[in-house]
Amino acid sequence: MIDKALLNDLAGCESPETLLAAMLRHHPEPRTPVDVEAWARKVGIADFGERDDDGAPSGLIIDPVTNSGIIEFAAGLPAPRRRYAIAHQLGHFLLGDHHGDRQCTHRDLAENRRDTTHRKQEMRANRFAAGLLMPKPWFSDFVVGLGKQSVLHLAAIAAEYGVSLDVAATRYADLTQTMGAWLFAKDGTFRYARPSRSFPDLAIQAGAALPAALLAAKPEDRIAWAPADPRDWIAVPRGSRPPKLALQVHSKANGFQLILLSINAAAERRADEEAEKAATESPKFGRRPSR
Known part of the structure; x- marks a missing residue:
C-alpha cells in the first residue's frame, strides 16, 4: 500500500543519502x-516477478502514466541476492536519474565507479541498496556489539541483515574507521577484495595464487590472528617502511576462503613519529669546511 506521507518526504530528495534519511x-x-x-x-512498486537470468539478474519496468513500477529478478536467485537486486532497482526507481526501463547485470550490482554516466547511476543505486538493507546507525551499533574485529563477524552481519557475504563486506569496508580489507578466494586463488577507505592499495591481482601458508589452511584450523608479509598483499612504495600486517583466514570445506587483513593505524602512526624523531635527533656528520 502506498504511503503518501512517505512519498511527500521523499519528494525533492536527489541523493541516496537524503532518500535513506527520509525513509x-x-x-x-x-x-x-x-x-x-x-x-x-x-x-510505488506495484509488483515483483521472476525472469530468465540472461546476464541481467534484475530489471525495472516503469509505467510513466501511473508513476509505478515492476521489479523483476532472476528465477532461482538466492534470497540475499534477490533482496539486494530489489533494493538496487528501488534505488533506480526513486533516484530517477535515468529514463525508461532498466536491466542491470551482475557487474552493475557491484559497481562503485563514477567515471561514466552509466557507472555513476549504478553506483548510486548500490549506495541506496546498501543503506536501505543495512541502515548506517543500526549497522554501526551492531558491529560495535560484535566486539573485537574478527573474520567471523562477516557471517554474523550477513545473517542479521539478510545479505550476501560480499554485500556485507562492502558495507563494512565503507563504514569502518579501521584499516582493513576483506578478501575472497576459492580453491587457492584470489578472486576479489573489499578494502576500507584507508587501507593501502592491494598488490595481489585477481587470479593470483594465495601465499603458501593460506593454501595449507584447513577448515578445522583454529582461527587466530597471525603476522603476514606485506609484500604478499599490498603495494609498498620504494623507500617506504612497510606496515605491520596481520590476518585471519576462515577456510571452508568447499574450497572457499575468507581473509581479513588488518593494520593497526595507531601503532603505525607511533612508529612513523618515532622514526621521524630519530631521524631529526641523529647527529649529522659531514666534511669539515676548508680553511
Missing part, C-alpha cells in the same frame, strides 16, 4: 532483516 525517519526502530518488498510497495 529512516518513518521507521527509526531497528528491525532486521529489513522488509525491502514492503518498502518498495510503499513508494
Whole structure:
C-alpha cells in the first residue's frame, strides 16, 4: 500500500543519502532483516516477478502514466541476492536519474565507479541498496556489539541483515574507521577484495595464487590472528617502511576462503613519529669546511 506521507518526504530528495534519511525517519526502530518488498510497495512498486537470468539478474519496468513500477529478478536467485537486486532497482526507481526501463547485470550490482554516466547511476543505486538493507546507525551499533574485529563477524552481519557475504563486506569496508580489507578466494586463488577507505592499495591481482601458508589452511584450523608479509598483499612504495600486517583466514570445506587483513593505524602512526624523531635527533656528520 502506498504511503503518501512517505512519498511527500521523499519528494525533492536527489541523493541516496537524503532518500535513506527520509525513509529512516518513518521507521527509526531497528528491525532486521529489513522488509525491502514492503518498502518498495510503499513508494510505488506495484509488483515483483521472476525472469530468465540472461546476464541481467534484475530489471525495472516503469509505467510513466501511473508513476509505478515492476521489479523483476532472476528465477532461482538466492534470497540475499534477490533482496539486494530489489533494493538496487528501488534505488533506480526513486533516484530517477535515468529514463525508461532498466536491466542491470551482475557487474552493475557491484559497481562503485563514477567515471561514466552509466557507472555513476549504478553506483548510486548500490549506495541506496546498501543503506536501505543495512541502515548506517543500526549497522554501526551492531558491529560495535560484535566486539573485537574478527573474520567471523562477516557471517554474523550477513545473517542479521539478510545479505550476501560480499554485500556485507562492502558495507563494512565503507563504514569502518579501521584499516582493513576483506578478501575472497576459492580453491587457492584470489578472486576479489573489499578494502576500507584507508587501507593501502592491494598488490595481489585477481587470479593470483594465495601465499603458501593460506593454501595449507584447513577448515578445522583454529582461527587466530597471525603476522603476514606485506609484500604478499599490498603495494609498498620504494623507500617506504612497510606496515605491520596481520590476518585471519576462515577456510571452508568447499574450497572457499575468507581473509581479513588488518593494520593497526595507531601503532603505525607511533612508529612513523618515532622514526621521524630519530631521524631529526641523529647527529649529522659531514666534511669539515676548508680553511
